[in-house]
Amino acid sequence: MEPTSAQTVREAILDRVAEELAAKGLTPSDVPDSFDLLLEGVIDSFGVVEMIMMLEERFGMAFDFDELPADDLTRIGALSEYVESKNGPT
Amino acid sequence: MRIKSTTLASGFVAAAERFPNRPALAVAGEELTYAELLARARAIATRLAENEPDGGRLLTAVVGARSSGTFAGILGVLLRGHGYVPINPRYPSARNREILERSRCRALVVDSEFATAANSAIEGLMDPPLLVQTDDIPQRSLVDLAEPGMNDPAYLLFTSGSTGRPKGVLVTHANARAFLSAVEERYDVDETDRLSQLFDLTFDLSVFDMFVAWERGACVCCPSERQLLEPSRYVRDSRLTVWFSVPSAAMIMRRLGALKPNAFPELRLSLFCGEALPADLAAAWSKAAPNSVLENLYGPTEATVACTAQSWPPPQAANGLVPIGRPFGQTVTRIVDDALEEVPSGEQGQLFLAGPQVVARYLDDGDATEQAFVTLPGVGRGYLTGDRVRQAKEDAPLEYLGRLDSQVKVLGHRVELGEVEAALREEARADAVAVGWPRTPSGAGGIVAFVADTLLDRVRLRQSLSARLPDYMIPREVHLVSALPLNANGKHDRNALVALLEAD
Numbered sequence: 001m002e003p004t005s006a007q008t009v010r011e012a013i014l015d016r017v018a019e020e021l022a023a024k025g026l027t028p029s030d031v032p033d034s035f036d037l038l039l040e041g042v043i044d045s046f047g048v049v050e051m052i053m054m055l056e057e058r059f060g061m062a063f064d065f066d067e068l069p070a071d072d073l074t075r076i077g078a079l080s081e082y083v084e085s086k087n088g089p090t
Numbered sequence: 091m092r093i094k095s096t097t098l099a100s101g102f103v104a105a106a107e108r109f110p111n112r113p114a115l116a117v118a119g120e121e122l123t124y125a126e127l128l129a130r131a132r133a134i135a136t137r138l139a140e141n142e143p144d145g146g147r148l149l150t151a152v153v154g155a156r157s158s159g160t161f162a163g164i165l166g167v168l169l170r171g172h173g174y175v176p177i178n179p180r181y182p183s184a185r186n187r188e189i190l191e192r193s194r195c196r197a198l199v200v201d202s203e204f205a206t207a208a209n210s211a212i213e214g215l216m217d218p219p220l221l222v223q224t225d226d227i228p229q230r231s232l233v234d235l236a237e238p239g240m241n242d243p244a245y246l247l248f249t250s251g252s253t254g255r256p257k258g259v260l261v262t263h264a265n266a267r268a269f270l271s272a273v274e275e276r277y278d279v280d281e282t283d284r285l286s287q288l289f290d291l292t293f294d295l296s297v298f299d300m301f302v303a304w305e306r307g308a309c310v311c312c313p314s315e316r317q318l319l320e321p322s323r324y325v326r327d328s329r330l331t332v333w334f335s336v337p338s339a340a341m342i343m344r345r346l347g348a349l350k351p352n353a354f355p356e357l358r359l360s361l362f363c364g365e366a367l368p369a370d371l372a373a374a375w376s377k378a379a380p381n382s383v384l385e386n387l388y389g390p391t392e393a394t395v396a397c398t399a400q401s402w403p404p405p406q407a408a409n410g411l412v413p414i415g416r417p418f419g420q421t422v423t424r425i426v427d428d429a430l431e432e433v434p435s436g437e438q439g440q441l442f443l444a445g446p447q448v449v450a451r452y453l454d455d456g457d458a459t460e461q462a463f464v465t466l467p468g469v470g471r472g473y474l475t476g477d478r479v480r481q482a483k484e485d486a487p488l489e490y491l492g493r494l495d496s497q498v499k500v501l502g503h504r505v506e507l508g509e510v511e512a513a514l515r516e517e518a519r520a521d522a523v524a525v526g527w528p529r530t531p532s533g534a535g536g537i538v539a540f541v542a543d544t545l546l547d548r549v550r551l552r553q554s555l556s557a558r559l560p561d562y563m564i565p566r567e568v569h570l571v572s573a574l575p576l577n578a579n580g581k582h583d584r585n586a587l588v589a590l591l592e593a594d
Contacts, residue, residue, distance in 0.1 A: 022549040042454040065347040
C-alpha cells in the first residue's frame with residue numbers, strides 16, 4: 001500500500017472529479033481545502049458514496065462514520081486529513 | 091371563498107381551518123404553521139388573480155426547490171384554480187424554457203432564492219410569462235378565485251421521452267383525488283404525523299409528500315442533502331414518523347453505515363417507491379426501523395403517483411426483489427401479451443393499468459398517447475406501462491421483472507436511453523450508445539455511455555450535455571471507442587458493451 005499523506009489523498013479525490021471540475025471551469029489548484037464537493041454540486045449523494053468506496057480501496061482503509069462528522073465527509077481538506085489519520089505515514 | 095371538497099387546494103384549506111396553529115412545513119430551519127402557510131399561499135393566489143382578471147390559462151409554472159416560498163407558490167397556484175408546472179432551477183435553462191413553451195404558462199411563480207434560474211428560463215421567449223415573486227407580497231383580501239373543475243389539470247409533469255423530447259403528463263384533479271382517497275384509507279395519516287419530503291418537486295412522488303400530509307394536518311419535513319448524510323439524527327431531531335424515499339436513498343444510507351439496527355425507532359411507516367426494492371435492503375431497513383410498517387409502492391406518473399403496494403415481509407421474493415403487490419383504490423391491473431390478450435397465471439407479460447388514477451393523454455403528443463393509452467376489451471381504456479411483470483398464481487402479488495424497452499431508473503427518475511443517446515450523438519457529432527449500469531460502486535444504477543470517437547474532448551462533451559440534460563441523465567462514465575459493436579441484425583449490441591463493463 002502506498003504511503004498516505006493528506007496531499008496524496010487530495011490529489012486522488014481531485015483526479016476522480018477532474019472532468020466534473022473542468023466542466024465547471026475549475027482547475028485543481030483553484031480548489032481550497034474548505035471546498036465542499038456536495039454543496040458545490042460537483043458530486044451528489046451517490047457520488048459521495050462512490051468517492052468513499054474509491055478511497056477505501058485505493059488507500060486500504062475503512063471509514064468509520066461514527067467518528068467522522070457528516071460535515072467533514074464532503075469537504076476536501078477534512079476528508080483528506082481523515083483518510084491520512086486512518087492510514088497515515090508512520 | 092368556496093372550494094369544492096375535491097381539489098388539491100381544498101384539502102389543505104380544510105386542514106388549515108381545523109389545525110391553524112399546527113406545523114405544516116419544516117424547511118431550512120424554519121417551521122410554518124398551517125395558518126402562516128395558508129396566508130402566504132392566499133397572497134400569491136391574489137397576486138395571480140389581480141394580474142389575470144380574466145381567469146387566464148389553466149397552468150402556471152413554479153420554479154423552485156425545497157423552500158417555504160416554493161411550497162407557498164405551489165399552493166398559491168392551486169388556490170388560484172390553476173394546475174402547477176414544477177420547474178427545477180438546477181435543470182438546464184434550455185430544458186426549462188421548452189417546458190414553459192409547451193405548457194403555455196402565462197405566469198411563473200418563484201421564490202427570490204431561485205429568481206436567477208427563472209430569469210434564464212424565460213430569456214428569449216417570444217411571449218414570456220409574468221414573473222411573480224413569492225416573497226414581499228402584502229397580505230391582502232382575496233378577489234374572487236376561480237374554482238377548477240375535476241377535469242382541469244392539478245399539475246403537469248415532464249418525463250423522459252425516447253425520441254429525445256420529454257413527455258408531458260397532465261394529471262387532473264379527478265386523478266389526484268382518486269389517488270389521495272385510496273392512500274388516505276390505506277395509511278391513515280393524522281395531525282400528529284411528520285412526513286419526510288425527499289422527492290424533487292418535478293417528480294410526482296412529491297405529490298404524496300405534500301398532499302397526503304396537508305389534507306390531514308400533518309407536517310411536511312424537508313432535510314437538506316447534508317442532513318441526509320446523517321439520517322438517524324435527522325429523523326430523531328425532526329421527530330419524523332413517516333419515511334418515503336426511493337430505494338436508492340436507503341442503499342446510499344446503508345453504504346454510509348447509517349442503517350444500523352434500531353437507527354430509526356421513531357418511524358411508524360416506511361414507504362419506498364420509484365424503482366425496484368431489493369429484498370435484502372428492505373430487510374435491513376425493517377431492522378433499522380423496527381416499529382415501522384414497511385411497504386413497497388409502485389406506479390408510473392401516468393397512473394398518478396402510486397397504485398399498487400406490497401407489505402413487508404412478502405410471501406415470496408423469487409428474484410431478490412420485493413413484489414409490487416396488489417392494486418389499491420380503484421385501480422385495475424391486467425397482465426397482457428403483445429396482442430393485448432391476458433396471459434395465464436404464472437406467465438410474464440406487460441402490466442396494464444386502468445381506473446380513475448390513469449390520466450387521459452400526454453400533452454401535445456398524439457403518437458405517444460396512441461401507443462401508450464389503449465382500450466382493453468372488458469376493462470376499458472388504460473395505460474400500457476412497459477413494465478414486465480408476473481403473477482405466480484391468481485391473486486398472488488405482482489412481481490416486477492424489468493422493462494420491455496430501454497427505459498432505466500436513476501435514483502428513481504425515469505430515463506429513456508434513447509433521449510440520452512440523441513443528446514450524445516448531437517453533442518459529440520459521433521455515433522453513441524448509452525446503457526443502464528446497475529452496479530456502480532454506490533450500489534445503485536447510473537448511465538454509462540460509449541461514443542465512437544477516440545479523440546473526443548470529454549470535458550467539452552460533459553459541458554454541452556449539462557446544458558441540455560438534467561444531472562441524473564448525464565452519463566457517470568463516457569468510454570471512447572473506435573467503433574461500436576453491432577449485432578447480427580446490424581443494430582448496436584448493448585450486450586457486448588455491458589460485457590465490456592462487466593469485464594472491467
